[in-house]
Amino acid sequence: MADSSGSNPQSPGFTEKLKSWLCWSWTYICALWFAMVLTMVYVLRSPLKLQETVNAASVFLNTLTPKFYVALTGTSSLISGLILIFEWWYFRKYGTSFIEQVSVSHLRPLLGGVENSSSAGLFSSVNGDTEQRSNVAECKVWRNPLNLFRGAEYSRYTWVTGKEPLTYYDMNLSAQDHQTFFLGDTQQLRPEDSVMQKAWRERNPQARIRAAYQAIELNRECAAAYVLLAEEEATTITEAERLFKQALKSGMELSHCHTYVLSIQYLTLLLITVAFTAGKDTNLVVYIKRRLAMCARKLGRIKEAVKMMRDLMKEFPLLGMLNIHENLLEALLELQAYADVQAVLAKYDDISLPKSATICYTSALLKARAVSDKFSPEAASRRGLSTAEMNAVEAIHRAVEFNPHVPKYLLEMKSLILPPEHILKRGDSEAVAYAFFHLQHWKRAEGALNLLHCTWEGSTYSKAFRIIPYPLEKGHLFYPYPGCTETADRELLPSFHEVSVYPKKELPFFILFTAGLCSFCAMLAMLTHQFPELMGVFVKAFFSTLFAPLGFFADKMESFMPSCLWHQLANV
Numbered sequence: 382m383a384d385s386s387g388s389n390p391q392s393p394g395f396t397e398k399l400k401s402w403l404c405w406s407w408t409y410i411c412a413l414w415f416a417m418v419l420t421m422v423y424v425l426r427s428p429l430k431l432q433e434t435v436n437a438a439s440v441f442l443n444t445l446t447p448k449f450y451v452a453l454t455g456t457s458s459l460i461s462g463l464i465l466i467f468e469w470w471y472f473r474k475y476g477t478s479f480i481e482q483v484s485v486s487h488l489r490p491l492l493g494g495v496e497n498s499s500s501a502g503l504f505s506s507v508n509g510d511t512e513q514r515s516n517v518a519e520c521k522v523w524r525n526p527l528n529l530f531r532g533a534e535y536s537r538y539t540w541v542t543g544k545e546p547l548t549y550y551d552m553n554l555s556a557q558d559h560q561t562f563f564l565g566d567t568q569q570l571r572p573e574d575s576v577m578q579k580a581w582r583e584r585n586p587q588a589r590i591r592a593a594y595q596a597i598e599l600n601r602e603c604a605a606a607y608v609l610l611a612e613e614e615a616t617t618i619t620e621a622e623r624l625f626k627q628a629l630k631s632g633m634e635l636s637h638c639h640t641y642v643l644s645i646q647y648l649t650l651l652l653i654t655v656a657f658t659a660g661k662d663t664n665l666v667v668y669i670k671r672r673l674a675m676c677a678r679k680l681g682r683i684k685e686a687v688k689m690m691r692d693l694m695k696e697f698p699l700l701g702m703l704n705i706h707e708n709l710l711e712a713l714l715e716l717q718a719y720a721d722v723q724a725v726l727a728k729y730d731d732i733s734l735p736k737s738a739t740i741c742y743t744s745a746l747l748k749a750r751a752v753s754d755k756f757s758p759e760a761a762s763r764r765g766l767s768t769a770e771m772n773a774v775e776a777i778h779r780a781v782e783f784n785p786h787v788p789k790y791l792l793e794m795k796s797l798i799l800p801p802e803h804i805l806k807r808g809d810s811e812a813v814a815y816a817f818f819h820l821q822h823w824k825r826a827e828g829a830l831n832l833l834h835c836t837w838e839g840s841t842y843s844k845a846f847r848i849i850p851y852p853l854e855k856g857h858l859f860y861p862y863p864g865c866t867e868t869a870d871r872e873l874l875p876s877f878h879e880v881s882v883y884p885k886k887e888l889p890f891f892i893l894f895t896a897g898l899c900s901f902c903a904m905l906a907m908l909t910h911q912f913p914e915l916m917g918v919f920v921k922a923f924f925s926t927l928f929a930p931l932g933f934f935a936d937k938m939e940s941f942m943p944s945c946l947w948h949q950l951a952n953v
Contacts, residue, residue: 451910454906461899472892520868523804525814526739527675530615530618532615532621538799546801547802552802556581563664573596580596580606589609590609590613593609593610594606604629607631608625608669619680622673625672671690690709706729719750738806738811741783742787744780749773753831756831778836781837786809786811790812791833792830792837793820807866809867867882
């Protein structure tokens with residue numbers, strides 16, 4: 382059976398070979414066809430009266446005034462300028478050329494081109510294993526561990542500037558998180574839970590607040606309603622903390638009540654009781670305690686916030702996906718408890734755990750802090766880098782490879798905005814969120830920003846950034862840099878923010894081409910208007926020079942081929 386299938390000319394291997402051979406020969410067939418067409422046109426020039434047609438066209442063109450050529454070149458310059466403006470706008474908005482996109486999407490399939498959809502080799506790990514990851518997996522967004530309060534912080538920004546710091550996409554993700562995290566299974570919803578489920582989906586903030594009060598009327602102990610009021614109605618952190626404490630009291634009482642009633646009346650369903658209690662009510666309690674810790678941090682009670690975070694991590698060790706350790710790292714840096722920061726990093730900066738900008742750049746900060754106060758670029762260029770300095774530089778290199786957008790914000794080369802509620806790891810949104818909270822810690826470490834700047838500039842004494850793959854398609858310490866960060870960041874960040882793109886995209890060919898064409902046509906129009914006679918002489922000389930090789934080739938063909946053959950072909 383194997384032999385018969387292998388010898389079958391209709392087998393897939395034979396078909397693929399036939400297609401590849403046709404694709405390979407298509408170019409040469411087209412060139413041969415074009416040469417044959419040119420030969421036939423030349424042979425049939427007498428029957429077709431090509432010479433008379435060319436002469437008539439020459440006479441017509443000679444009768445045209447210079448104003449016609451000025452109008453022609455001016456119109457060409459205007460059209461190419463409009464195309465240039467549209468191409469530039471499309472490139473700035475979508476990061477690609479419109480003409481190239483249309484060519485690839487519509488013309489390439491007609492010409493037999495095939496999109497290379499295979500992603501093998503794009504995500505090779507350090508051990509050489511290949512991971513098949515879709516764009517959805519690459520661009521998975523995460524809840525920002527340090528997201529701000531809508532009423533007390535985001536809304537105040539809107540009142541002052543008139544700008545919306547959050548996108549609808551970002552807020553919609555938060556609504557989905559709250560429904561999934563707080564409400565759980567829709568078949569076990571209480572009446573107040575049904576109201577809150579609709580409240581999270583409301584686009585109007587006032588409608589959400591009214592729904593929260595409606596849920597409280599149904600049940601005075603509705604913790605989710607107090608959470609919504611603390612997040613969106615409270616205009617100060619103090620007021621938000623008061624509402625979160627009320628929500629925690631309601632959530633704890635509700636959790637204990639469920640456990641007591643179900644365990645007494647339905648002893649056989651104890652496991653279901655524990656699962657239910659450890660579900661949505663536990664999630665709600667964890668969320669409230671975390672936000673209370675963040676309130677304490679914002680109100681200056683940092684030691685209290687650190688204790689609350691440590692207790693929360695100890696009480697719920699399986700909820701590591703919430704990244705509470707990132708809140709803890711920021712609070713410990715504010716306390717300048719660098720030994721405790723190093724202890725937290727030792728636990729979470731593990732090769733088997735997912736990384737973040739907070740982990741990578743905090744590790745770089747600690748190593749840079751050890752040498753930055755005495756670091757001198759001139760001295761380092763003379764004597765070379767010491768071991769500690771090299772470790773700091775390599776830590777910065779590691780952090781930059783993970784997220785190359787952060788240094789511009791830390792060095793204040795790019796203006797900061799309020800961080801979104803969701804971030805894309807290794808994207809501009811994560812860089813904004815990290816720099817917003819950690820810039821002050823880098824400034825507090827004397828010389829740390831100077832070392833980062835020297836390394837970022839890629840000075841002669843620093844080997845960092847030379848070994849970073851550019852672009853980060855091959856990867857060095859991490860998986861290759863995903864190519865979908867720009868699109869996802871544009872959805873997460875507000876429109877008034879200029880999204881950072883890495884690697885920096887070069888201008889598409891068609892933008893450069895239309896810019897050159899527009900400039901060239903405008904120059905021709907101006908010269909034709911100013912010097913019409915001189916431009917006429919120049920154009921005639923240009924075209925005579927251009928067609929000289931063709932005349933030379935035609936003369937050689939006539940001398941090489943017998944005249945009777947040309948006569949017979951002409952008669953045919």
